[in-house]
Amino acid sequence: MKLQEGKQLAESAVSKALSAGASYAEARIQNTRSRQFIMKNGESQPSFFAEGYGIGIRVISRGALGFAATNEMKPRLVTELAERAVKLARASAPVLKRKITFDSSKAVRKKWAAPEKVKIENADATWLRKVLLDIEGRIGDGRAGVKLPGRFLVLDAELEEKYYVNSDGAEVEARLPRIGFFGSLTASEGGATAQRFLQQGETGGLEVVKRVRLVEKVEEEAKMMGKVLKTAGKPPTDTIDVVLSPELSGIAAHESVGHPQEADRVLGREGAQAGESYLKANSLGRKIGSVEANISDDPTLLHSMGYTPVDDEGVAAKKRRLIKNGVINEFLHNRATAREFGLESNGASRSVSFDREPIIRMSNTFVEPGDYSTEELTKEVKHGVFFKTFTEWNIDDKRFNQRYVALEAYLIEKGEVKGMVKGPVLEITTPRLWGSVKARSKNMDFEAATCGKGDPQQGAPVWTGGPETLLTGIRLGAR
Amino acid sequence: MIVLDLEALNEDAVSTAKRLGAEDAIALTARVRDRMIRFANSSVTTANHVEEAELMVYLTKNKKRAIASTSNLESSSVKRFVRDLFDSLKGLPESEYVSLPDRASKYSPSTLGFDRKLVEVGEELPEFAKTAISASLAAGGNRSAGVIDAGTIWYAILTSTGTKGSDSRTSITLNIRSFAEKDASGHGLSCSSTLAGFNPEEAGSRAGRDAKKMRGASEPQPGAYQVLLSPTVAANIVETVGMAASAFSVDAGTSYLVEKLGKKVADESFNLTDHGTVKGGLGGRVFDDEGTQTRSTPVIQNGILKTYFHNLTTAKKWKTKSTGSAGLVTPHGWNYEVGAGDSSYEEMVKEMRRGIILTSNWYTRFKNYRTGEFSTVPRDGAYLVENGRVTRPLKGMRAGDDLPRMFSSVQLLSKDREWIEWWEVDTPTLCPWMLMDGVKITRAYE
Numbered sequence: 001m002k003l004q005e006g007k008q009l010a011e012s013a014v015s016k017a018l019s020a021g022a023s024y025a026e027a028r029i030q031n032t033r034s035r036q037f038i039m040k041n042g043e044s045q046p047s048f049f050a051e052g053y054g055i056g057i058r059v060i061s062r063g064a065l066g067f068a069a070t071n072e073m074k075p076r077l078v079t080e081l082a083e084r085a086v087k088l089a090r091a092s093a094p095v096l097k098r099k100i101t102f103d104s105s106k107a108v109r110k111k112w113a114a115p116e117k118v119k120i121e122n123a124d125a126t127w128l129r130k131v132l133l134d135i136e137g138r139i140g141d142g143r144a145g146v147k148l149p150g151r152f153l154v155l156d157a158e159l160e161e162k163y164y165v166n167s168d169g170a171e172v173e174a175r176l177p178r179i180g181f182f183g184s185l186t187a188s189e190g191g192a193t194a195q196r197f198l199q200q201g202e203t204g205g206l207e208v209v210k211r212v213r214l215v216e217k218v219e220e221e222a223k224m225m226g227k228v229l230k231t232a233g234k235p236p237t238d239t240i241d242v243v244l245s246p247e248l249s250g251i252a253a254h255e256s257v258g259h260p261q262e263a264d265r266v267l268g269r270e271g272a273q274a275g276e277s278y279l280k281a282n283s284l285g286r287k288i289g290s291v292e293a294n295i296s297d298d299p300t301l302l303h304s305m306g307y308t309p310v311d312d313e314g315v316a317a318k319k320r321r322l323i324k325n326g327v328i329n330e331f332l333h334n335r336a337t338a339r340e341f342g343l344e345s346n347g348a349s350r351s352v353s354f355d356r357e358p359i360i361r362m363s364n365t366f367v368e369p370g371d372y373s374t375e376e377l378t379k380e381v382k383h384g385v386f387f388k389t390f391t392e393w394n395i396d397d398k399r400f401n402q403r404y405v406a407l408e409a410y411l412i413e414k415g416e417v418k419g420m421v422k423g424p425v426l427e428i429t430t431p432r433l434w435g436s437v438k439a440r441s442k443n444m445d446f447e448a449a450t451c452g453k454g455d456p457q458q459g460a461p462v463w464t465g466g467p468e469t470l471l472t473g474i475r476l477g478a479r
Numbered sequence: 480m481i482v483l484d485l486e487a488l489n490e491d492a493v494s495t496a497k498r499l500g501a502e503d504a505i506a507l508t509a510r511v512r513d514r515m516i517r518f519a520n521s522s523v524t525t526a527n528h529v530e531e532a533e534l535m536v537y538l539t540k541n542k543k544r545a546i547a548s549t550s551n552l553e554s555s556s557v558k559r560f561v562r563d564l565f566d567s568l569k570g571l572p573e574s575e576y577v578s579l580p581d582r583a584s585k586y587s588p589s590t591l592g593f594d595r596k597l598v599e600v601g602e603e604l605p606e607f608a609k610t611a612i613s614a615s616l617a618a619g620g621n622r623s624a625g626v627i628d629a630g631t632i633w634y635a636i637l638t639s640t641g642t643k644g645s646d647s648r649t650s651i652t653l654n655i656r657s658f659a660e661k662d663a664s665g666h667g668l669s670c671s672s673t674l675a676g677f678n679p680e681e682a683g684s685r686a687g688r689d690a691k692k693m694r695g696a697s698e699p700q701p702g703a704y705q706v707l708l709s710p711t712v713a714a715n716i717v718e719t720v721g722m723a724a725s726a727f728s729v730d731a732g733t734s735y736l737v738e739k740l741g742k743k744v745a746d747e748s749f750n751l752t753d754h755g756t757v758k759g760g761l762g763g764r765v766f767d768d769e770g771t772q773t774r775s776t777p778v779i780q781n782g783i784l785k786t787y788f789h790n791l792t793t794a795k796k797w798k799t800k801s802t803g804s805a806g807l808v809t810p811h812g813w814n815y816e817v818g819a820g821d822s823s824y825e826e827m828v829k830e831m832r833r834g835i836i837l838t839s840n841w842y843t844r845f846k847n848y849r850t851g852e853f854s855t856v857p858r859d860g861a862y863l864v865e866n867g868r869v870t871r872p873l874k875g876m877r878a879g880d881d882l883p884r885m886f887s888s889v890q891l892l893s894k895d896r897e898w899i900e901w902w903e904v905d906t907p908t909l910c911p912w913m914l915m916d917g918v919k920i921t922r923a924y925e
Contacts, residue, residue, distance in 0.1 A: 049564070276658075
């Protein structure tokens, strides 16, 4: 209902901005409702719910961008806000060296909703708590075969509704329900500890919990931690093969392919915060990996956390082949960067809230599947390590030098998975990583994640994923 | 622009809660005016103005607790919102619960950390950006990227036991990076609660100077080094100590400070204090989210852990008193202060036999919060020091350690300190340069 009330305000904001001198204007009403339940070591914390409702207005005037937002939805104030956005843009002129213009992407007029079977509105505190109690029932009091003195579980049911209109003719109405889980598990055994940070989620209704096997997955993770603490030995130090699981393939695709191929980074526009890129505008066509390195970003995947069929500039989003057969193939674009590259936007512009401007974001970034079965891929390995899950990770701000520390990892000898190894570290450059890909399985899987970017920060829901990916000639640890 | 009466909103929320039968109720409103300009390649990329307000309500009934926040602040919506929240209590279990204190407190706004001149700043931001960009260019940078953010926030609180108060804060920050050539970059910050304390020229110059000095940087040999952390880097690491000091983190198993109360957790030269309000502090307020008065809390004194951060609930569990650090769920710090040492920067560099100076970092991530094992990625100015002399610029490295070992190795602290708040430091921190020993530096396989 709220969204319907705001439509007229959005439309009048756009026309007011144009009459105040803007050459382009857009307005986005966003209504977000979130219900959350937290359980710490089996104890229920206060239930939490949040509502956010407001309008964001973005304009171009004299080649500069202005953005203004408020949650006081009074017609007079919204009109003032539209004028303020135009004034802000014009006031930037003394420091404007390069004018901002948008491409001529086709404006979408569409009403869309992510599919859901059991409406997200049914997720009350009682239901959220019951799911967490089910998890507790599997892992509390040593039931997973290991002491877990630290259990921090969060379940969140969120509904994001948007109405977007711009002066190029786009008009989009969206309904996006999501279920998200975060868990921090600390296992302890004989004075040693291990930690697992687990995120799961999909767009959809209450059915998501069963579809992602949430309760079973957390139990499996807890059991695994006990094995890590009790059985893991030292990882090898010589040159080996490494098999990255879907989870590791996904984080590597996200960090060292998705981020450096955001066109705003490539053009230096995130320089002060998230950084720039090791790639330049003329890097398209550069060979960066083996012919087996194929990485994509696809906002059209049903049920995905990054499901965005139309972006927040009113552009139809589509799958992007970021690296194709080892070659840099495509960047992620919004309408401004697409114009600079002489292209049309591929619909990567998103905002997480009415008070944040849309910026270039990944959606669901993954290594493309290959044609090996998991067993066939493992048989290819004479001497190697299988990285199944990770804990610590980071990467430099050009996205060139990265590190992944495994939690669950196994030795592979002569094509067979052997015992666990403790905390192997993959510290490697981006070309070396993707240049080492020898084969990929057809076993695809995805993890939910929150991608950080922007100032103020915008934590965007995404998926990361892929198949098992075989890397050859790898040295573990760091130099 | 926003004309909301925060106190009237609180009255509306608390009186509705009382009418419905809530035993305890807290209404906490915040109104924000945020103005920002961003630039890249020395050209402005966007200018923002955000005016928004939020109401947070906490209710209890029969030891059941619920919290909610809303930005939908029309009076009828607030009543509906509180009613929905109250109704949601029915399906909840009892939870860890402490009733609000009977004694009502009254709070007046602190004059610390508020500058009326900053409330209306907006049109000046492009000029500040121009000043910073020019200074960076003059100091040796070729191009700059940055953000200037001027924020004002007004708070008001009302509880069902009569505690009432208001407060406000202002801040202005510049974060600028200057680029001289491939892999040569420098970083500058200016963070102030007053317009007079804001110095975009100095921050721009610093970024430009480091960018110039970083030309020709090469990778270091991996190994253990003395590291001299700038206030920017040190504040990032200190913030993780603050997180570990929250009683909630301790209970949740995500703290290396478990069972460390009264024990040595750092070199005796290291002192960490948290201030609810403090001169120059860019954050905090006079009351916490439960209406308890905030204060100055010594967290680590002479290397000894003195307390965790507590709200009423965690304090009861730990049989102590609230430190005025609520967070209704998670207690936290407001403005950190690391005690000054007595060294100059030059004296610290002279003390280094084989060390690395780090001026900026990002992407600090933990392998295990319980043990404090982490790594972070240095960026911008980084320099090798040999026998007390800076010998060459460095790039392409990672620093890793665990917090207990790292803080036990503090060797020197500078007498000069800076306020730090930026993309990688959320909690404003007054921090010196810190010299530590034995920090592991690694490089990736190429």
